[in-house]
Amino acid sequence: MAYTDDEILAGLAEIINEETGLETDAVQLDKTFTDDLDIDSLSMMTIAVTAEEKFGVKIPDEEVKNLVTVNDAVTYIKNAQS
Template sequence: MAQSDAEILSGLADIINEETGLEQDLVQPDKSFTEDLDIDSLSMMTVVVNAEEKFDVRIPDDEVKNLTTVGDAVTYIKNAQG
């Protein structure tokens, strides 16, 4: 069953907090992973792997570059869950 945007956002915030120590309330849909949240490519790959496990989706490496904002990731995960 697909999760709501809010559930996915909350889950991503938890993952990002665990990886980077950023407060969950800073993880908002309009935030850029690299510019606003200062997540480097290595941390981003860890976030992706953890998101794949948490949300039971597959995010191909060539799709990761298209996920520039938290909102992009939420939308991708929601669509991948079907």
Template structure:
């Protein structure tokens, strides 16, 4: 994992902790938002909007439906950053 990805993961973990109360250390790339971290779809959307505000990167809502794992989310943010 690159330093940029690690920084993004750290930011995401902090946001997940704030939004859903999941300890940041549990937010790992292989974890499923729903199965492992117990976030519902509304919480994932709230995390995405918070991440947009934090990074300034526009994350298309239609892409959020494809997110299953923390790594999926990180890949989406990275891909969205490349488009911006």
């Protein structure tokens, strides 16, 4: 099943909420993980692994560091679906 951008954003918001306690409303496409959402690299890896399971995609460790904004992650997950 292919997820829409909105579904991916909502799913990421839930994952980030579970990992960090951040409100889901705070997770918006233009937000950066480190500066705006204050997510460290360890939490980011956990979020990536959970997103892989939720969306059925593979996010290699070396790609995680390239996911700077929430939009980067949504786009990566959308393109990784097939």
